Amino acid sequence: MELVTTHTHTSFCGHGEGTVEELVSAAEAAGVTTIAVTEHYPLSAAFDPNAYLSMPAERVGEYLDAVQEARRRHPNVEVIVGCELDWLGADEDRVITAADLAPFELVLGSVHFVDAWPFDDPAQRDRWDELGAPDIIWRRYFDLWCDAVSSEVPFDVMSHPDLAKKFAYYPSYDVTPLYEQAAEVCAAAGRMVEVNTSGSYYACKEMFPAPELLAAFCRAGVPCTVGTDAHTPANVVRDVEQAYRLMAQAGYRTVTVPTADGDRRSIML
Template sequence: MRFDYHMHLEYGSYDEAYAEGFFRAAAERGVYEIGFSEHSHTFPEFEQLYYDDLILDDTFVGSFQRKWLKSNKFKYTLDEYFAFIEKLRRRHKVLAGIEVCNFKDQAAVAKILRDYPFDYVIGSVHFLRGWAYDTGAIKAEWENHPLTDIYEWYTQEVEKLAAAGLYDALGHPFNIRLYRHIPDFDVTPYLERAAKVMKAANMIVDLNTGTYYRYPIEEFSPYPDFMHMARAYDLPIITTSDAHKPEDCARYNEEAVQYAYSFGYREQIRFLGARGRETVALD
C-alpha cells in the first residue's frame, strides 16, 4: 500500500477543482492515500514567528527575505484550511497535516498547534541563523559559510525540533546537499546526533523525492549516508513527493520505495488521523 503525506497547495488555491489534480496524480501512480502538509507560512497564525526569526535587514539575504514574506504568504487561516479539508473529505480519504519551520519559539508553535486537529505534523529545518538556505534566489550566501558550520547549525536545529516533542516526522533530512555542496570531511558525528534525537523523540524520516526533481542535487533526501544511519537507529520512514503542483503528487514514489528497500527497509508508517500511526508493509 502506498501513501504520500507531504504536499502543498500554495501555488494554487483552496479550490476543489485544483486539489483534485493531486488525487488524480496519486491514483495514476498507484498511491492509495494522501495528506496535505501546508507550509506554516500559509497561515497568519505563524506570521509573527517568521518576522521574529528571519534576517530582514538591508543585506542581500535580508532584502530578499522581506520581499519573500510579502509574496503569496499568510493567505489562509488555519480555520479555512480545515474547512477546505472537510470539503475534500466528502469525496476522498485525505489527511490534514502541516509542515512547520524550525522556529526559535517552540512554545509559541505548541500553542498554535494544540488548537487544531492535525493528523500529523512535519517539522523541517528551513532556516539556518535566520537565512532560508534552501531558497535558490539567495543560494549565493552559501559561499559565505564553511560547510562544517552548515552541518553543525543544521544538526543543532534538528536537535531543537526533536527536543520540542511536537513533530511526527523530520522533513527532508539533511537536504543541505541540495545545491551540490558535498562535504570533504567526515559527517558521521552530525548524522548520528540527528538520528539519536529523532529516535528519542519517536520521529519519522521523511524520505522525500522533492530534492531529486526540484533541485540541482538530483538525489532523494535523506541521501545514502543518513539513510544508513536511520536504518541503524531503526527510524521509521514515510515516502513522500513534496509536491508543490498537482502533477507532482506521488512523483517518483516507486523509486523511493526501491531506494528504501536498498537500505533494508521493509516497513513504513501509515498515519491514522488524530496523530495516530501504524506500521505497515513497504510495498
C-alpha cells in the first residue's frame, strides 16, 4: 500500500536529528510517496529560550530553501513545505501574519502548552502529580484544542489531538464528552486530523488519537491523514501501516493526503 507521512522534523529544531535531505532520502528509500516536512514554527524566547522546542526565527529562510532543494533532488516524491504551529491561546506573544505563513503549503496545529506550561515536556511534568491535576489539565487541554480548531489561524491538520495522554495520566471522569466535542468542533471548522504514530513510544503506549476519539472523528466526518512525527530519519515511516489499520478499525475507508498545491487526495484503505 502507498505510504505517506505528513508530520516530520529535522535538526532545524533543537530536539530533532538529521538534515532535510537525509529525511527525504530516507522517505524515498522506504517507498513514501508524499512527505510533509513540518518543522516547529519559531516560538519566542519567553517560551523557547534555548531554541530547543522550535526552529530559530533567523533560520526559517534556510529551512525553506532546504525543503525546496530536497524537492528538486527527489522528483519521484511529493515533498510538501510545512510547519507545526503552536496554539498558545491568550498567552500568544508573537505577531504572525498571513505573509509569514504564506511559504508553508501545510500548517499543522498543535497544543503543547496549557496556560504557558509545556505539559508534555518530560523536564516539567511534576505538575501532573499534584492532587487532581489530570482532571483539570485534560479539560483545559481540550478547551484550548477546541479554541485552536475554531480560530482563524489557517491550520490544515490538527496534530496528535489527545496529546494530554502522553505520560499516561488520565482523568477520573469519562472523557467521552470531551471526545465528542472535539469531533464536532473539528468537523464544523473543516479541519483535518492525523493519526500520529509516535504515541506508541511514550508512556501512553498508543497512537494519537485513542481509538475512541478517532472513531468520534470518523462519525463526525473529519478527514484523517497519517504522520509519524519523526524527529530522526530512521523513524520517517515508522508504523504507518499500523496507523492505516487503526483508521480502518475506527470506520475510515480512506486516508486523506494533503497535496503541495493545497488540495487533498485519497488513498483507499
